[in-house]
Amino acid sequence: MSTRSGTSRTPPREEAREQRIANEIVVDAYGPEEQAMSWYYYLQDHLVFPFIATCRIRRQASPLQIGDEVDVIAMADEDECEHEMYVAIRWGHRASDSLAVPLAQLDVVHAED
Template sequence: MPKARINREREHRITMEIVVDAYNEEERAMAWYYYLEEQLTFPFEARIRQAMAASPLRPGETASATGLAHEDLCRVGIFVWVRCNQRDLVVPLAQLVPVRPDEPTRVAVADWHYWHDQGYAF
């Protein structure tokens, strides 16, 4: 994905609300995990926005996101459980776009996409 334009409002929310007290990689990973755990409403339907090496899903497919992956896995990136084609998989949240989500889910996923697409790391 190309780098997104700087969004000052989103940058402020991420810096001052999500990772405000996180001083190293592990703390940033856990800050994101707990923010998303609080904001995301599962299950939600999603479409695949991009192919990724860490996932067999392809653009245009749909899946049902059913929950966050275990926090240990999310120390390297944010992953979610999905149900697709009668299989349960763990895939990167960066790959999914919610279809008709509630507002907290929409904003939280957009925040993660922004962080990911900017190339930021834990």
């Protein structure tokens, strides 16, 4: 699907990937809220922070512009991730300043394996 401000891409369906999601991530989750929290804890356990990413699509819920490079420092608070996964990026003048943005808005530029 194309938008005026960028493109959204869906990865091709891979049966092995779908089985891993069903068996590892949402196996005991009942309903959308539990599935979201299962994803949250899976990502929190498997992503290595910090990593560098770029904005790939404009989102109304985020100030990022296409091409902006950001330092992703953590998962956002659980409360922010009840319906969509958000990550915290460095934002502002102080080292402790951060902003939550949708993970789906970002492409990884450089990260640990």
